[in-house]
Amino acid sequence: MSFHLEQASLTHSDGNRALENISLTAAHGERIALIGPSGAGKTSLLRLLATSLSPSSGAVSVLNHAPAQIDVNALKNLRSRIGMVHQAPPLPPRQRVITAVLAGRLGRWPLWKSLLSLLYPLDIIGAHQQLARMGIADRLYDRCDKLSGGQLQRVGVARVLYQQPDLILADEPVSAVDPTLADQVLVELLVETRSRQVTLIASLHAVDLALKHFPRIVGLRAGHIIFDLPAQQITAALLRDLYATEGTLPTQDNRPLMLP
Amino acid sequence: MNPRTPPRDPALLPRLSLTVLALAVLWPMLLLAEFNPAALFDAKNLKVMRHFLATFLPPDFSPDFLQLIATATLETLAIATAGIALAMCLGVPLALIATRSLSLSQIAMRADSRRWQGSDALRWAGRGVLMLLRGIPEIVWALLLVRALGLGPAAGVLALAITYSGMLGKVYAEILESGDARPTLALLESGSGRLAALGYGLLPGVLRELTSYTVYRWECAVRASIIMGFVGAGGLGQLMELSMRMLNGGEVVTIFITFLLMVMLADGISHVLRKMT
Numbered sequence: 001m002s003f004h005l006e007q008a009s010l011t012h013s014d015g016n017r018a019l020e021n022i023s024l025t026a027a028h029g030e031r032i033a034l035i036g037p038s039g040a041g042k043t044s045l046l047r048l049l050a051t052s053l054s055p056s057s058g059a060v061s062v063l064n065h066a067p068a069q070i071d072v073n074a075l076k077n078l079r080s081r082i083g084m085v086h087q088a089p090p091l092p093p094r095q096r097v098i099t100a101v102l103a104g105r106l107g108r109w110p111l112w113k114s115l116l117s118l119l120y121p122l123d124i125i126g127a128h129q130q131l132a133r134m135g136i137a138d139r140l141y142d143r144c145d146k147l148s149g150g151q152l153q154r155v156g157v158a159r160v161l162y163q164q165p166d167l168i169l170a171d172e173p174v175s176a177v178d179p180t181l182a183d184q185v186l187v188e189l190l191v192e193t194r195s196r197q198v199t200l201i202a203s204l205h206a207v208d209l210a211l212k213h214f215p216r217i218v219g220l221r222a223g224h225i226i227f228d229l230p231a232q233q234i235t236a237a238l239l240r241d242l243y244a245t246e247g248t249l250p251t252q253d254n255r256p257l258m259l260p
Numbered sequence: 261m262n263p264r265t266p267p268r269d270p271a272l273l274p275r276l277s278l279t280v281l282a283l284a285v286l287w288p289m290l291l292l293a294e295f296n297p298a299a300l301f302d303a304k305n306l307k308v309m310r311h312f313l314a315t316f317l318p319p320d321f322s323p324d325f326l327q328l329i330a331t332a333t334l335e336t337l338a339i340a341t342a343g344i345a346l347a348m349c350l351g352v353p354l355a356l357i358a359t360r361s362l363s364l365s366q367i368a369m370r371a372d373s374r375r376w377q378g379s380d381a382l383r384w385a386g387r388g389v390l391m392l393l394r395g396i397p398e399i400v401w402a403l404l405l406v407r408a409l410g411l412g413p414a415a416g417v418l419a420l421a422i423t424y425s426g427m428l429g430k431v432y433a434e435i436l437e438s439g440d441a442r443p444t445l446a447l448l449e450s451g452s453g454r455l456a457a458l459g460y461g462l463l464p465g466v467l468r469e470l471t472s473y474t475v476y477r478w479e480c481a482v483r484a485s486i487i488m489g490f491v492g493a494g495g496l497g498q499l500m501e502l503s504m505r506m507l508n509g510g511e512v513v514t515i516f517i518t519f520l521l522m523v524m525l526a527d528g529i530s531h532v533l534r535k536m537t
Contacts, residue, residue, distance in 0.1 A: 084449065090442040092462075092465045106447055107452050111455055163450060
């Protein structure tokens with residue numbers, strides 16, 4: 001099992017209830033899209049799985065470990081197997097792209113290797129490979145503050161691909177990438193899941209991208225799971241209901257959505 | 261109330277009372293410190309000053325004296341550099357201990373929060389040690405160490421190392437904490453160790469600040485080692501003390517010029533390093 005949430009609820013310290021009684025399970029190699037209006041709890045759900053938050057009640061198990069019950073070293077080890085693509089990539093502006101990508105393996109590299117690689121990058125080929133998949137191999141030695149928002153987001157994806165995690169969590173991984181490239185980025189993430197039999201769960205703002213690329217769709221609204229269905233069974237009525245508060249269905253470039 | 265007139269500035273009263281308070285506190289302090297500008301212009305004092313200043317010109321540029329200055333300058337620079345290097349060896353680990361952003365407690369799961377109370381205690385202990393180290397001025401250490409180690413640069417180096425490790429450690433920790441913590445947090449959340457997360461997440465953002473503060477401290481150490489020279493810790497200070505005692509103004513001015521050149525050197529180094537990082 002890749003992850004398992006059992007009746008998990010999350011209340012933020014300000015009293016805001018982000019998630020309520022969420023039960024969700026994924027097998028190895030599954031590809032899941034999380035959709036729903038903003039504020040539905042998509043990011044909170046991903047952060048639960050990333051072990052950066054623990055549930056207020058209920059149980060979380062990730063890669064067959066309960067993060068709240070294992071010791072520091074086991075938690076560190078578990079975290080090195082979880083890759084998180086952040087919506088706003090947390091990269092230091094003055095860091096070079098290659099260093100930012102190589103940082104993906106810090107959880108596995110011994111300290112001496114990590115520190116040495118700060119002086120001279122120790123896996124230029126590896127970093128170059130992942131950047132090439134994102135179409136930005138030419139930015140290898142540029143500093144992060146020279147990149148556009150979309151390019152930076154792709155560096156974040158390249159870092160996670162380089163990390164080779166067993167569970168990939170992606171929080172709006174293509175929100176800043178322009179539509180033609182968004183497909184390429186998602187395809188590369190999906191290729192990764194197939195070639196290494198790892199799980200991918202991605203929150204997506206654009207419904208059409210979710211339906212096009214992901215076999216399993218989870219709809220989230222106000223902290224509750226509204227539906228959890230194969231993509232073929234998603235109907236216009238379900239989506240209208242999910243996004244009732246927003247009025248329109250969010251898609252890339254606001255293109256009209258074709259549904260079977 | 262007339263709706264046309266805007267309300268009075270609510271900050272007026274606090275600001276006024278703060279000013280009055282500051283004056284009320286400062287005035288007795290100036291009296292206590294025997295601050296009396298008139299003493300500068302007293303006829304007798306003016307005569308002494310004028311006499312001493314007159315001996316300042318011309319500066320002494322005789323080859324023998326320049327030779328002396330060169331050796332003393334090298335010694336001063338060596339004291340300051342060795343002192344700062346030793347201070348870094350002690351200050352950097354203490355800064356890491358005292359920095360909150362590197363604390364695992366920030367990202368620990370709630371269930372094991374009790375485990376991290378120990379690390380809080382360690383952090384406060386680190387702060388305490390830093391405070392002790394910088395609490396006693398380097399000149400006091402120099403006076404003590406000159407007794408223990410005898411006259412010469414070794415006392416100056418050790419004195420600098422003790423006090424400056426406290427200063428460096430404190431400010432390093434503050435700079436590290438002022439940096440953007442999100443990159444570090446993201447790395448820790450993907451299983452990175454703390455030192456590696458520091459190197460990849462925090463350092464890129466704060467390296468410039470750390471460098472320029474260190475160079476500035478080196479500049480201060482140069483000045484401090486001159487003062488310590490007065491109590492026998494070698495270098496330019498010792499030379500200057502001799503010149504002053506013999507009221508040789510020409511030599512004193514030459515030494516002043518050397519000071520100025522060294523500060524300019526420090527400024528140049530800082531500029532170059534900030535450009536590089």
